[in-house]
Amino acid sequence: MRVLKLLPFALAFGILQVVLRLPNDGDLIRRLKAREPKAMAELYDRYGRIAYSVVLRVVHNPSVAEDLVQETFIRVWNRMESFDAERGALGPWVLTVARNRAIDYLRSVDGRMQAGAVELEKLERPGFFADMGAQALSMDRVRRVKSAFEKLNPNQKTVIEMAYYEGMSQTEVAEKLKQPLGTVKTWTRAALKILRDELGEAAIA
């Protein structure tokens, strides 16, 4: 039934722009808040592809990924009301909702962290995305963080990916890797510090 096959795309730098707060996102937010359906088509054009990429990375199943992306956009549409048009960072919010829907799905299929669903919902409240200054998401910062991310050592990269794309707690990561919890915590905190420092550096520059 599905004619189109998935086309793997090389990671282009253009993709990064997608997460940034686009100059006219504020206008788009206002139109979404006014429940203008055409604005929803634009929202999808801006963030649909990256949301799908994130969800697919988590669930590894194209048809489940489609369902979850659909849920993501409906959720965003329904919660737009409380999103701040002046200060809200739309891209990070959509990505976070998409990632959380996928993790929620993964956890429910695995029967992991039963109480986690409510927790994830709390963490995607629009209020969290109101205090990201445009400069926090500047192209310069994204570049720095990306290059730091690529330089993480293999252990650091593994624990980061397990936290971001598998939604595992530190204890779960330790069990899966058969490493002491203290070691996993050290790797994770070191990796996050490297990334965070880049964010800070760019802020001062």
Added chain:
Amino acid sequence: MTEERLTCQQLEEVYELYALGSLEAAERDEIEAHLTHGCTHCKQGVADAMALNAMVLSFVPEVVPPRELKHRVLAAIGYERPGWFWAGALAASLMLIVALWLGIQEREHYSELADARRDVINITADRDRLNQALLFLSDPETTPVSFGRGQQAPPRGYVFLHPQLGVMLIASNLPPAGEGKAYEMWVIPKGGAPRPAGLFQSDGTRALHVLGGPVDVATLGVVAVTLEPAAGSAAPTTTPIIAAQVARS
């Protein structure tokens, strides 16, 4: 939980994990209590962590979604009229969401989910109702109430309440109503008489019924289902098969 409270500096190390929902309960509770007490340093720190997390997520290899996905998304908000194909896709999505709701407590297995999808595609030919159901399940104001849990044979399922959208019932283990009969839903206000809330059928496994809103959720006591003549009754004539206590304490 440790005896000493963590300092802002110690919390700084876990802002990102907190934002990912990956912290163990003790640490998570601590950071939440800390934020509730209004530490602006940590509040900004968590916002920065959210930004950093979104950046890291954006580093995934890009994959182009199928072209139909955009139409599905737009159909779900009622912008595009879904064709029959989309009705099926919406049903699939609906059942996934239902399973996630159920999964929180029941750990529905994915193969069961596949069966459920087929059932619902078969019984919910009405695409408008599907859209409505999807909106129900994805809205934060929706409250789910389970019924029949822990019983073997009787129907089990959920009643979903929403002040504007109304009342939605999803039941499994519901036998077909039989020749000349139908199921009738009732909404019963606290201390009031049952009010008819529509007729529906079951295919023998699952049934889905929506009473369009608005509804005063605060005064609702019970949502019940009885077996009635196919034309329906003005008041229940048989013992309820489903009685979901929806009153808020």
